[in-house]
Amino acid sequence: MTAPHPDADLDRILVGAHHDPHSFLGAHPTADGHTVVRALKPLARAVVAVRPSGERTRLTHERDGLFTGTLPGTAADHHLLVTYDDGVERIHHDGYRFPPTLGAIDLHLVSEGRHELLWRVLGSHVRTLDGVTGTSFAVWAPNAQGVRVIGDFNGWGAEHPMRSLGASGVWELFVPDVGAGTRYKYEIHTRDGRLLQKADPLARAAETPPATASVVHTSAYAWGDAAWMATRGGEDCHGRPMSVYEVHLPSWRPGLGYRQLAGELPAYVTELGFTHVEFMPVMEYPFGGSWGYQVTGFFAPTSRLGGPDDFRYLIDSLHAAGIGVILDWVPAHFPKDDFALARFDGEPLYEPADPRRAHHPDWGTLEFDHGRREVRNFLVASAVHWCTEFHVDALRVDAVASMLYLDYSRPDGAWSPNEHGGHQNLDAVAFLQELTDTVRRTAPGALTIAEESTAWPGVTRPTYETGDDGFGGLGFDLKWNLGWMHDTLDYLARDPVHRAWHHDEITFSLVYAHSEHYLLPLSHDEVVHGKGALVSKLPGDWWRRRATLRALYAYMWAHPGKQLLFMGQEFAQGEEFDHDAGPQWRVLDEGWPSHADHRGVRTLVGDLNARYRATPALWELDSxxxxxxxxxxxxxxxxxxxxxxxxxxxxxxxxxxxxxxxxxxxxxxxxxxxxxxxxxxxxxxxxxxxxxxxxxxxxxxxxxxxxxxxxxxxxxxxxxxxxxxxxxxxxxxxxxxxxxxxx
Known part of the structure; x- marks a missing residue:
């Protein structure tokens, strides 16, 4: 006979609004000493429960895919034989008999915003429990009434409601028989009754855009860079050479994936003598025109170029060539795409509730709520993840200024001051200090680099040292010297007959050159949005423009600070950056009228790097x-x-x-x-x-x-x-x- 059940529980299960489906689904003892089994299989024609002894009990379909039956005795160990419309009988293990995969310590750390290895407990993980292999899913959605995991393993249906793990706001479920490569999302039942389908914020792999599902991933990569990792933290970065080649990976050699790039990029960078490459963001992003700066997958490299282990192979290959790897990382804001972080559980969660703080006026995105401990934890864990799981040597933190100031790009009346009446974002300051300290402690030798465009004091000062402004340092290892970049390009863009009246533009950077630890950037930002390539900014005929560019490079390499050059500018391409076409490689071909001129500039860049690395005067006392x-x-x-x-x-x-x-x-x-x-x-x-x-x-x-x-x-x-x-x-x-x- 079939045991009775509360209709209210069933109704909530079926609409995806039950906080504890494990109390209803699976096997449960009855008052008369038997076991009731409930299975939610909306696509099934028939379900049979099978005991280890081989005893079979056919379950009765009640409604909307709920099958129920009573097994004699109290033993709860069983599996299910499920028949679908194709008539094939398949074995399913019952996922609702397993305990939570997060322990009390993990949940405490998540609640406190102190779980530095967050990706190891949230997201999806292939694991074996009690001899059964499957995938555990866990997601933070504290405002949800219910959460289901949907995917290609259940027809994107309602078969797998998750349980709430109390005040932590985490929802969890172990799904047997689901393995690596499975596509999935979370279906979230909001407090106002809507159903949202969201990608996993902690997914370590994702579908190739424009598809938006997350993908279960298990790394099988065997690293070969143990010697590199053991020594990368052994020297002060300020007293060693650092010359960076900035790359937009999808377009450096259009059509090449991570593994193909590993066969070409290390050799090219080695030939030119750069010590590091910096990748524009590789974290998964939906819109190619954002160049990766509108991130939806903070733990997953973009699948446009291959899988996560393919990206590991590229980094490993660069390390084998003696080249460090820097990643652009974007903790300031995120896009409003419905499938991602925006109003994740139906309400502001990763973004502030105050719309004046949430909406970024420049980029049409949402800002992170750096004052919420779980959000800070999410971002800090992302940084640690790239530096440890992917052996990344530095993170260049994008748009720091937009985080530091509450009135950044906002007119009067469109922002609210901090508790002291000022315009500093105290939450962001605390976040950045936690970020730099945590990366330094958990990933020895990994650097943090700030793209910060204002005169905020102490960007590269240790966090424990308080400045005259009352703030501790932000703790970054390096700061982009955008003032040097603007002044230098403004000076050189003038006709030489006018430069005498603007000489301070070329010398002013040396007034403050040692106020921070600087990196001098000639980055992608200077060759986009109609700005033209570097050589096209300079006055005069072709010969004068090239000569001025060569002089700029030699002045830059000799100036105190490290240096960064964006791809294509090493050979003076004349077109600005095109994220589809990539560098203008054709100008180096012998058939190009001025190919020798372009090759000459590239030869100079190689010689500059070689001479720079061989001349301690250019880097030993940078600071x-x-x-x-x-x-x-x-x-x-x-x-x-x-x-x-x-x-x-x-x-x-x-x-x-x-x-x-x-x-x-x-x-x-x-x-x-x-x-x-x-x-x-x-x-x-x-x-x-x-x-x-x-x-x-x-x-x-x-x-x-x-x-x-x-x-x-x-x-x-x-x-x-x-x-x-x-x-x-x-x-x-x-x-x-x-x-x-x-x-």
Whole structure:
């Protein structure tokens, strides 16, 4: 006979609004010493319960896919034989007999927003329980009345309602016989009675857009970079070379996936001598035109280029080539797509409830509620996930300024002040401090880099050091120097005849160069939205534009700070970034009219990186003012500036920049005390497409005081060019002091 059941429970189960379906479905003892079995199989024609002894009990279909029957005795161990319309009988294990897959400690950490390994307990995980293999699902949806997991394993139907795990807001279910590769979503019954279908926020894989389902993933990848991981945290990043090649992976070589890219990108980056690559966001995103900056999958690499293990293979290959990997990461905002985080359980959850705080006015997206501990936990765990599970060496945190200020891009009346009446977002400050401290502690050697465009103090100051503003530092390792980028490009975009009146634009960055730990970016942001490629921003004919670009690069590589260059700009492509077409590789082909010119610029970039890495003066004291001194910052009318970089041992490199198209002969420059110098780099070299104007192999610095120094040399300054000079070791021993004249 069939045991009675409460109709209210059944009604709530069927509409997906029951908080504890395990109390109703599955096997339960009856008052007369038997066991009632209830199975929700909406697509089934027949269901039979089978005991380990082989005893079979056919269950009765009551309504809407609920099958019920009574088994003699109290043993709850059984499986189900389910017949569908195709007439095939399939074995199903009963998932409603298993205990929760999250323990009390996990739930406590989730509730407190302190679960640094959140992806290991939420999301989907293939596991074996009591000899049965399946997938556990867990999702945070505290405002939901009910949650069901739907997917290609149940016809995207109502078969698998999840249970609420109390005040944590987590819903959980173990589904037997579901494995890796399964597509799924969560169907959420909101408090106002709507049904929402949402992708898993903690999914580690996703369908290829425009499809939006999550995918169960289990990594089988065996890493080969143990030596790299063991040593990446052994050096202070500020005292070692760092030169970054920024890449939009889907378009660097259009059509190549992660594994194919692994066969080409490491070799190309190695040839050019960059120490790191930076990938524009690879976290899953629905709209290709966002270039990844509107993320919907904060734990899943985009499936456009392959699976998660394919992406691991790419990173492993870069590490094998000695190249570090930086990922752009976007914790400031997220898109409003219905299938993703927006109003996830029917109400504001990941975004603030106050619409003035929730809606980002610039990008048509939603901002994260950085004041909610579970949201902070979600984002911090995402950062840790990429640095540990994918061996990423640094995260470049996008749009930090938009997080730090409550009035960012908002007019008066469209924002509310903080508790002290100020415009600082105190919640975001606390989040960023927690982020940088947690990454540093959990992923030794992994860096955090801030894209921060304002004068917020202490971006790269430790979080435990309080500044004059009363705030602790944000704890980042590096900050993008966007002021340098804007001033430098503004200066060079002017015709040389006008530069004399704007000389401070090219020198001002050295006033604050050591106020933070900086990275100098010439990024994708400067070659999009009608801005044109770098070379197209510069004045004059083709020769002058290329010469100015070469001078810019040599000045940039010699300036204190690390450097970043976006793909395609290493060979002076003339078109701005096209996220479908990628770099303008064709200009390097011999059939292209100016291919030699483009190759010359690329040769220069390779030589800059090689010379940079071999010259400690350019990086050992990046964070120390003792590593930089002006020779002459004031010769504005000539468009000339000169300075010296030094390493820890005091060895100098002299840099002289001539940003005018005039060849200057006999130009006297005061030099450090070495008597003999040599020109180690000249951007006007014919090998780079220049005119070949330069200096003799041996440059003698006589005892004519100049620029406040006891020695000086008369140089030839090529047009629109930068030269680097270093002491010629050993050469002075072959020359008598009297031989070192002033000519």
């Amino acid at each position: 120390d003012p003792a590593g930089f001194s002006w020779i002459d910052a004031s010769h504005a009318e000539a468009n000339v500036l000169s300075f010296v970089r030094r390493d820890r041992a005091g060895r100098p490199l002299a840099v002289v920049a001539n940003f005018s198209p005039v060849v200057r002969t006999g130009y006297r420059v005061g030099l450090p005390d070495a008597p003999v110098w040599r020109e180690v780099l000249n951007t006007d070299d014919e090998a780079y497409g220049g005119s070949g104007v330069g200096n003799d192999r041996v440059i003698r610095a006589g005892r004519t005081p100049w620029h406040g120094r006891t020695r000086s040399a008369a140089l030839t300054l090529p047009p629109l060019a930068v030269v680097w000079l270093e002491p010629a070791e050993g050469a002075a021993h072959d020359l008598e002091e009297d031989d070192l004249d002033d000519h």
